[in-house]
Amino acid sequence: MAHIVVLGGGIGGVSCAYELKAAIRAEDRVTLVSNKPFFQFTPSNPWVAVNWRKKNDITIDLNEVLPRHGVAFNGAGASRVHPQENRVELGDGTSLAYDYLVIATGPELAFDEIEGLGPNGNTQSICDVDHAVTANGRWEAFCKDPGPIVVGAVQGASCYGPAYEFAMIMDADLRQRRIRDKVPMTFVTAEPYIGHLGVGGIGDTKGLLESAMRQRHIKWVTNAKVDKVEPDKAFVTEVDDDGKPKKAHELPFKFSMMLPAFRGIAALRNIEGLSNPRGFVIVDKHQRNPRYPNVFGVGVCIAIPPLEQTPVPVGVPKTGFMIESMVTATALNIGQLLRNEQPTNEATWNAICLADFGDSGVAFVAMPQNPPRNVNWSSSGRWVHVAKIAFEKYFLRKIRIGATEPYYERAVMRLLDIGKVRDVAQHG
Template sequence: MAHIVVLGAGLGGVPMALEARKHARKTDTITVISDSATFHFTPSNPWVAVDWRRPDQIKVELEPMFAKKKIDFIHSAATKLRPEDNSIELANGETVTYDYLAICTGPELAFDEIEGLGPHNGFTQSVCHVDHAEAAKPVWDEFVKDPGPVIVGAVQGASCFGPAYEFAMILETDLRRRKIRDQVPMTFVTSEPYIGHLGLDGVGDTKGLLESEMRNRHIKWITSARVTKVEDGLMHVEEVAEDGTVAKTHELPFKYSMMLPPFRGIPTLRGIEGLVNPRGFVIVDENQRNPAYPNIYGIGVCIAIPPVGNYAVPVGVPKTGFMIESMVVAAARNLRAVMDGEAPTNVATWNAVCIADFGDGGVAFVAMPQIPPRNVNWAAEGKWVHIAKEAFESYFMSKVRHGTGEPFYEKAAFDMLGIHKVKPKASDQ
């Protein structure tokens, strides 16, 4: 009998708990620890910020769903991980011990690293959390009554760029529907070296597709951008050359701004030697295990992945849904193998599927593997992408409500490409 603890209950934690339950022995117990009582579907946050969704439409109460699957749930933040003792201290005063731990916390949003950034004591909005998106809605409601310049983008150290592109296009679509687009100059500010890089050195022709979208929608852009400071209504930006020197400075006025922040590991993990890197992200091997503490697994945005290239402005690598799904499957199977006294051999595919909604269309891409060079490097655009995103939201929310762990992304990718099977790695056979 083993006790498996899953820390976090988001896009990585919920699937990990369900997959672990599927592969674990009947005598094994599984406990999920989360600082939130609900699961929220993060990809729909941009819609919440413009009132295209209500927060309750993208939330699921976790405890009753987990109870049906015989998974214990503790609603409390973790305050201290002690891997040498196999224990976690919680904010509610409890200490939970484990035999195996899956860390699926996602990142801490490091708004404090840039003066004036973020919705807490800052001047920019966020769609990284449903609460941020909900708080952004009334700000948008006030903005459209008296519109002005808009800035959207992602600052240095961000590790996810898709939502920034989505939100810029969704705002632009909403402004056109309100017939006030002509009153709103828009600028996209990003740490990426070029539009459509996405932290992945592009996928297919994402550079051309996204630049074309920007031009058609009259959105200007600044790349290789380092945001140095945000004041009320004014953003200070340095445009950085390849050699690291400042090529140009910008003082950009705005009446509304949403900027994705830098990511770092959560305080519970930071500083634990051998477990995390200097930014607090969990170090894992190809089997999703930490080399220093082999009974600890890392899944999702919380893990350490080196950047695709060496850029003058830091550009993080996103951990997309397909990639996370493959980590979950590999980790759960390796957990069972280890409990059975076998060597872990399952390796995540680290492929990527992204459906980026632009309000009245969008861009979808498939990268296999996510980090180049690739076997599949495909991108396409069209109104069908918006419909596909809505269908995906409905499907995934149904999965969580009913506690089913059937993988989705691989099937979606194969359907998009018109293929049915990809030869697995030798380690998967």
Template sequence: MVQVVVLGAGLGGTLMAYELRDALGREHGVAVVNKGTHYSFVPSNPWVAVGWRERQAVEVDLRPVFERRGIGFHPQGARRLNPAEKRIELNDGSSVLYDYLVIATGPELAFDEIEGFGPAAQTQSVCHIDHALGAKAAFDRLVAKPGPVLVGAVQGASCFGPAYEFAFILDKALRDAKVRDRVPMTFVTSEPYIGHLGLDGVGDTNGLLESEMRQRHIHWITNTKVDRFEDGKAHVSEIAADGNVKQAHEIPFVYAMMLPAFRGVEAVRGIEGLTNPRGFILADKYQRNPAFPEVFSVGVCVAIPPLGKTPVPVGVPKTGFMIESMVTAVTQNIASLVAGGPATAVPTWNAICLADFGDGGVAFVAQPQIPPRNVNWSSSGAWVHAAKIGFEKYFLHKIRSGTSEPFYEKLALQILGIDKLKAVQQDTAP
């Protein structure tokens, strides 16, 4: 019997366990190591932060689902991975051995890299359900005593979509509370232009998002490096193309939500041959680590180089569609290796995103995610908000039921047109 362990039970890790169980059957072992027993649907966190969702609506207790599906579960969390011994040391001192490992930890949030940054200091976050609940309490204080708001993403960030979502959702929530007229809003981002998204834009995301910001009276500053946060004030440097400071800004706020840069989690960070200097997992085109070939990786923890040089460091996002394609490829590769064959499956690395604005939104499809692309499409409208709600309900149902059916590809087919995208898929199939 082969033992396959998944490290992490977020979007990629949970789906990974489900797909592995389907592919390997009950004659082989599948287990998950995670810190905690619950799956939380992170895309709903901006709604949680303004009171549109409660914790119980966006969380799933994984214990009964894993038990029903025959998936082992170690919710103690990982202290340290020892890939040379094919062993994970858990936080309680015990260990889990594996024949194959899939790292799906997600990131560690690097708030400590900027003075005064993060929920334990001067700013709010929607990166974690606990952060979002704290942001909701701060939102209530903002409504009671309105003042300037700061939203955006700092240098080195790679996940920009939620920053845009939250700016527009917050705008809608403040309008509903009848206090938007007393809340000046500034969007500060390390991107070289609005709508870059770490992807050099997708379709006309630049024009679409700038238009939305103008309509909602949101001022923006791009190419920014946050120097520090103080009580009620952010010190920000706007960087010119030559790397020098173009202008220094002191931005007042009574409420700030800024997305951080990511790095690899402590359990894997600094392992020679496994990670890059930021702690992200090195992987070949099969999602397989070159130094430890029994180790695969999926999701935000995977090392992907930036698209190109920008005045301020900007990372590349790992969207749900991309992660889903990684999961499917890794499942096929491990199943082939277990059966005595080679690893041949290559993920498509396509991107589809529904960015909700509370009463509308922007959708985009990039195929592949890294340019140049075969599909480079974006659109906006009220339909995106409805689609995001439907996506949330469907995805949480999939996690609760333990099913591994791919969803993002179906969504992309519906948005772009089945014939058009199927033709592109056939042209770009590995």
């Protein structure tokens, strides 16, 4: 009998626990470890921040749902991974031994790398549902006394879609409240141009996103390095193509949300052979760590080098479709190893995203994620907003019923087919 431990209770971790149960032998067991008692559907956090969703709408009790599907749950979290001992030291001081370990922790949010950044500083966050709940409290107070907004993603960030989403969702909510005319908005990003997204753009994301921001009267600063954030002002240096300072910006605000850079969690950092200098897990094409072959990594916690050198550092996103593909490859490979076979499964590393704008949105597909690509497509319209709502329901259902089907791939590809058909109908 083998014991497989999964670290992380998010999209990657819970999905992997379910797929492992289908891939391993009947006598093997799976334990999921998380520092939170609930699963959160992170893509819906922007809606929580403007009170279009409540926390309970997008969270599921792990202690209730996992045992129902044959997965043990430990809510102590991990304080240190000891791969040379096949052991995870838990947050309560106990340890958990494993035969195989899947690391799906997601990132640590590096707010401390910029003075004044983050919920404990002067900006809000939508990276975590509890941060989004806090942001909603600030948002409601802001709407009673509106003023300038600064929104975006700082240097080293690797997840740009939610920054664009939240800017547009705030715009939509302000228009619904009839106070948009009182709110100047500036989008600040480390990207070299609007719509780069950490992957060199996808389809016409540059044109689509620039057009959306012009239509909504949102100004922007690209190649931006956030130096510090005071309670009512962001200090930003805009650099040129050589990375040299071009213009200094002092941007006043009454509300600000800036996505931070990511790094690996403390339990993974400074472990030679397991993680890189930022604490991200090193994996091969089978999602397997080269130094410790019984350790696998999936999702945002794994190391992926930047696509290209940019004037301000930008990271590479890991979207839900890509994460689900990593999960499937990992579960099948562990199943093979348990049967004394060599792992053969590889993730597809495609990027598919639905970026909701509150009343419309942009969808994009990159296959593979890095160019040159076989598919390089983007589109916009109200159908994207409807698709995002539908997908939220699909994925929460998957977690509740313990499904192992690739819901992300199936649901998104079906909805993208609808979008492509509309493109043809509109443009020929």
